[in-house]
Amino acid sequence: MENINEELLKLNTHFFNPTEDVVMVNGKGIYLYDEKGREYIDCAAGTFNLSLGYSHPDILEAVRKQAENLIHVTSSYMTEPVARLVEKLVEITPQSLTKIHLKVSGGSTANEGAIKMAQNYNGKNGVISLFRSHVGQTIYTMNASGLSFRREPFQGLLSTGITHVPPAYCYRCFYNQHPDTCGMQCVDRINDFIDYASTGNISAMIVEPILGNGDNIVPPMDYFKKLRKLADERNFALIFDEIQTGIGRTGHMFAADYYCVEPDIMTIAKGLGGSGFQIAAIAAKPEYSNMDGHHHSFTYGSNVLASAAALKTIEIINTPLFLANIKETGNYIVSYLKRLQEKYPFIGDVRGVGLMIGFEIVNEKGEPDTTLTNQIKKHAFYNGLLMRTSRYGFGNVIKIRPALTLTLQEAEEICSRLEKTFETTMR
Ligand SMILES: Cc1ncc(COP(=O)(O)O)c(C=O)c1O
Numbered sequence: 001m002e003n004i005n006e007e008l009l010k011l012n013t014h015f016f017n018p019t020e021d022v023v024m025v026n027g028k029g030i031y032l033y034d035e036k037g038r039e040y041i042d043c044a045a046g047t048f049n050l051s052l053g054y055s056h057p058d059i060l061e062a063v064r065k066q067a068e069n070l071i072h073v074t075s076s077y078m079t080e081p082v083a084r085l086v087e088k089l090v091e092i093t094p095q096s097l098t099k100i101h102l103k104v105s106g107g108s109t110a111n112e113g114a115i116k117m118a119q120n121y122n123g124k125n126g127v128i129s130l131f132r133s134h135v136g137q138t139i140y141t142m143n144a145s146g147l148s149f150r151r152e153p154f155q156g157l158l159s160t161g162i163t164h165v166p167p168a169y170c171y172r173c174f175y176n177q178h179p180d181t182c183g184m185q186c187v188d189r190i191n192d193f194i195d196y197a198s199t200g201n202i203s204a205m206i207v208e209p210i211l212g213n214g215d216n217i218v219p220p221m222d223y224f225k226k227l228r229k230l231a232d233e234r235n236f237a238l239i240f241d242e243i244q245t246g247i248g249r250t251g252h253m254f255a256a257d258y259y260c261v262e263p264d265i266m267t268i269a270k271g272l273g274g275s276g277f278q279i280a281a282i283a284a285k286p287e288y289s290n291m292d293g294h295h296h297s298f299t300y301g302s303n304v305l306a307s308a309a310a311l312k313t314i315e316i317i318n319t320p321l322f323l324a325n326i327k328e329t330g331n332y333i334v335s336y337l338k339r340l341q342e343k344y345p346f347i348g349d350v351r352g353v354g355l356m357i358g359f360e361i362v363n364e365k366g367e368p369d370t371t372l373t374n375q376i377k378k379h380a381f382y383n384g385l386l387m388r389t390s391r392y393g394f395g396n397v398i399k400i401r402p403a404l405t406l407t408l409q410e411a412e413e414i415c416s417r418l419e420k421t422f423e424t425t426m427r
Contacts (some may be wrong), residue, residue, distance in 0.1 A: 216358025
């Protein structure tokens with residue numbers, strides 16, 4: 001076995017980006033195993049996409065059954081899994097979103113399609129996006145992304161018409177305000193950005209309801225109601241990028257349900273594939289759907305096999321009991337971390353909804369402590385916890401977003417390994 005490991009790792013020299021020095025061989029639920037049989041709890045659920053964890057048996061069964069009949073057919077034809085998935089998505093997304101576009105190949109192309117749909121509908125060109133948002137990695141979505149390091153190496157590919165605005169990051173407010181008294185300036189001041197910094201011709205604003213890569217920022221409850229009002233007043237489309245927050249991650253099918261706000265367009269990907277099948281969708285109000293499909297259509301969009309997986313995923317997640325468990329396990333982890341704050345002052349803000357959780361690591365002055373964050377991440381690995389941080393903010397936020405199948409016992413296990421990690425880090 002060790003030889004296989006060495007042999008595989010030698011191949012790293014051919015990889016565009018060399019991988020970590022560990023060979024993973026199988027996974028089950030929240031657990032991942034390397035070739036030495038070491039067990040890890042994956043607190044990032046793959047790339048935040050394994051809503052049902054590794055190799056969920058019902059997903060495997062649904063896919064196996066579908067594969068015997070049809071794996072792929074051009075999306076010009078009707079198939080049962082795709083048609084049923086469209087029907088299901090209309091049922092579970094906010095009421096006014098009755099049109100589904102499935103011919104996209106992932107989150108970036110879904111977001112790019114949503115922006116095209118808005119521009120096709122209202123004929124305007126400007127787009128507003130949040131600081132710290134990911135949006136995607138196609139040329140346009142990279143430009144819409146809320147961090148300049150994404151664009152730095154690609155100066156020849158810069159797009160115009162995108163205006164970035166600060167998010168509702170109350171812990172470190174851009175406007176130095178307090179949420180109890182600010183009157184939500186972060187929404188009001190968007191008017192200034194539109195009037196003074198944009199094309200003046202805003203087609204859409206794209207927002208992640210909870211910034212995923214950008215440090216798990218959870219806006220106050222009324223933020224999106226106010227943003228909805230602004231979009232209506234200034235006559236632009238409100239696009240919710242629910243690529244991380246959708247399909248149960250918050251304990252609601254969509255963060256739009258948690259915030260009780262209907263966007264004009266919503267994008268869905270990641271968790272929709274259950275155990276890692278590649279599928280994404282755009283849900284839109286009917287007026288946005290008059291763009292010819294061929295303007296945004298990808299070979300692996302409307303994938304029949306992935307649609308079978310997605311249907312089964314929704315069937316499993318969209319039950320009151322399953323969603324209640326997400327809230328319960330999420331609350332357990334957040335409360336545990338808040339208790340640990342007393343013992344470990346380097347734990348700064350702890351924030352989350354459902355199983356979309358993040359916590360800041362800070363120094364004695366309350367400033368972001370990236371060095372300590374990376375140490376904790378490293379020690380967590382040795383304690384059998386796979387944790388993610390990101391460069392979208394200060395790099396000091398550790399995320400806990402395991403598979404949504406998480407049991408209370410598994411949540412306890414995550415917390416106990418985390419506590420052990422904090423102890424070893426402080427030694
Ligand atoms: C919120 C959000 N939007 C869009 C994307 C892009 O999705 P994809 O990587 O499938 O293109 C991601 C990916 O991490 C994401 O987290």
